[in-house]
Amino acid sequence: MAGSLVAYLASLRYAAPLHLAAPAEPATYGLGVRWTDPLLIACAIVPAVLFALARRDAGGRARIGCLGWLLRLGTLWAGANVMAYPAGVLMYLGTAELSRHPEAWLVTAASPFAALAMAWWFRPAFPPLRVPYLLLRAHGDHADVLKITSQDKTRLDSHIHLPLEKWHRVLDKESWLELRVTPLAYGNFYNLRGLCRYGVWRDARKRSLPARERPGTGARTR
Structure with missing residues (x-):
């Protein structure tokens, strides 16, 4: 009995080593790019472009549900991952780790496009240009406004001077009102500065605005 046990243990010593199976890797194509990498790129770019188009068509006020x-x-997560790849490539440049992940170069090449898509999507959320307007009338998806500029337009008949001493509660510098009606989407408004002075509103009506506009109707600056 003891001899049989010794022989059994000796046979285990020279037995073939045990091999553990590694988990299966996703299928790869061509230069070792996995199918998950193009999917990540698509998830970062395509929804961002669709959201940007929807927001533009809705005048900057697109509504979404849960x-x-x-x-x-999901789009933000995918975009953050794609745009993080260039930094990872720089960190592992010249190492064996980077050579084992050729897909990093593909995602890095796609990262500028993901950044542009994200920037286009969120461009209304960036700090707006502090350009005041005179609100004339409201429509379904936009308002008609007159632009106010701080550039000196004294010699131009197409502008009305807004002196700072009379407009200091609304404006913060010498300004001129452009007598050209401009449509502006509601998403571009950010605050209400105050009411237009009656004299300027009357002058603007006489020089450029339709006669059906009544004094004070929607005459607000932002």
Whole structure:
């Protein structure tokens, strides 16, 4: 009995070593790019472009539901991952780790496009240009306004001077009102500065505005 046990242990010593199976890797194509990498790039770019187009068509006020918010979070997660690849490539440049992940170069090449898509999507959220306007009338998706500029337009008949001493509660510098009606989407308004002075409103009506506009109707500056 003891001899049989010794022989069994000796056979285990020279037995073939045990091999553990590694988990299966996703299928790769061509230069070692996995199918998950193009999917990550698409998730970072395509939804961002669609959201940007929807927001533009809605005049900057696109509404989304719960599923839309989940899609936004997924798009932001994918975009953050794609745009982080260039930094990772720089960190591992010249190492064996980078040579084992050729897909990093593909995602790095796509990262500028993901950044542009994200920038286009969020461009209304960037700090707006502090350009005041005189609000004339409201429509379904936009308002008609007159632009106010701080550039000296004294010699031009197409502008009305707004002296700072009379407009200091609304404006912070010498300004001129351009007598050209401009349509402006509601998403571009950010605050209400105050009411237009009656004299300027009367002068603007006489020089450029339709006669049906009444004094004080929508005459507000932002």
